[in-house]
Amino acid sequence: MRYWGSEGxxxxxxxxxxxxxVTENSSFARAAESLRMTRPSVTNAVNNLEARMxxxxxxxxxxxxxxxxxxxxxxEKATQLLxxxxxxxxxxxxxxxxxxxxxxxxxPVAIAKPLIIPHLADFQRTYPGIDIILGVSDxxxxxxxxxxxxxxxxxxxxxxxxxxxxxxxxxMVTCAAPKYLAERGIPESVEDLLDHKAVNxxxxxxHRAIVWHLPGSGVERAMKMKSxxxxxxxxxxxxxxxxxxxxxxxxxxxxxxHLEAGRLIEVLxxxxxxxRPLSVMYPNRxxxxxxxxxxxxxxxxxxxxNRGPWLEAP
Numbered sequence: 001m002r003y004w005g006s007e008g009x010x011x012x013x014x015x016x017x018x019x020x021x022v023t024e025n026s027s028f029a030r031a032a033e034s035l036r037m038t039r040p041s042v043t044n045a046v047n048n049l050e051a052r053m054x055x056x057x058x059x060x061x062x063x064x065x066x067x068x069x070x071x072x073x074x075x076e077k078a079t080q081l082l083x084x085x086x087x088x089x090x091x092x093x094x095x096x097x098x099x100x101x102x103x104x105x106x107x108p109v110a111i112a113k114p115l116i117i118p119h120l121a122d123f124q125r126t127y128p129g130i131d132i133i134l135g136v137s138d139x140x141x142x143x144x145x146x147x148x149x150x151x152x153x154x155x156x157x158x159x160x161x162x163x164x165x166x167x168x169x170x171x172m173v174t175c176a177a178p179k180y181l182a183e184r185g186i187p188e189s190v191e192d193l194l195d196h197k198a199v200n201x202x203x204x205x206x207h208r209a210i211v212w213h214l215p216g217s218g219v220e221r222a223m224k225m226k227s228x229x230x231x232x233x234x235x236x237x238x239x240x241x242x243x244x245x246x247x248x249x250x251x252x253x254x255x256x257x258h259l260e261a262g263r264l265i266e267v268l269x270x271x272x273x274x275x276r277p278l279s280v281m282y283p284n285r286x287x288x289x290x291x292x293x294x295x296x297x298x299x300x301x302x303x304x305x306n307r308g309p310w311l312e313a314p
Contacts, residue, residue, distance in 0.1 A: 022058065026145070138233060170311055172252065178265055197227065197246040
């Protein structure tokens with residue numbers, strides 16, 4: 001990557017890259033970290049770009065950096081320009097610039113241990129220039145406010161300005177501990193589930209239980225189960241089921257070992273498996289960093305390579 005022109009000043013394209021990074025991170029410090037530059041270099045790049053354009057592009061406060069009206073216009077043009085530059089660099093199949101820099105990703109607990117972490121070393125070998133900051137959480141995050149590049153989520157995505165791309169679908173399983181089934185009986189139909197108690201999962205501040213999804217007559221059926229306990233952590237969710245507190249509905253990938261060992265028993269196993277999408281979400285912008293593009297491609301291929309009864313790739 002060329003940072004400096006023949007006259008000693010940072011070239012225009014690189015200034016635009018810095019400007020975009022500051023905009024999308026809402027922070028000079030986070031932009032410097034993601035670009036592996038010093039904070040003064042980032043500040044100078046933006047100052048020089050504003051001088052070059054003859055307008056103020058960013059409003060700076062102690063807490064946040066935001067675009068001016070002129071900055072919004074330039075951001076739109078700059079993202080398109082850099083997208084065109086990236087396309088030109090790879091027009092004849094060249095590898096272009098190797099992805100490098102910080103990549104901050106947030107993933108749910110449910111897929112961290114069974115899918116992502118066992119294969120993360122492969123990603124690092126393929127992209128040694130990328131420094132990964134991996135957040136493992138079941139709670140909603142604000143990508144822009146927290147400087148997160150992309151997230152993986154299970155289930156239907158909320159309506160937002162983010163871009164969502166489905167990379168796989170996960171089969172759900174309804175199950176319980178043998179102890180619970182011995183005490184309460186084994187459900188023989190979907191309607192029988194209403195006579196049982198569930199360990200329900202909630203996400204966010206509303207403390208509302210996530211509805212169950214079950215096969216119906218031609219269409220998927222949503223069902224609210226009576227709660228024995230509600231919890232917002234996947235590991236605690238499974239632990240409560242193992243302790244006999246009630247039925248759970250969970251991605252089969254999460255409890256595959258428990259099912260195989262008999263610590264959990266699938267109920268209504270003859271039911272058609274309901275599947276929930278596994279999606280990657282990222283801010284709605286035309287120009288994506290090479291780090292994010294690399295991760296999206298990697299997670300898509302990872303899902304394809306690990307197809308099985310609990311995971312399907314498009």
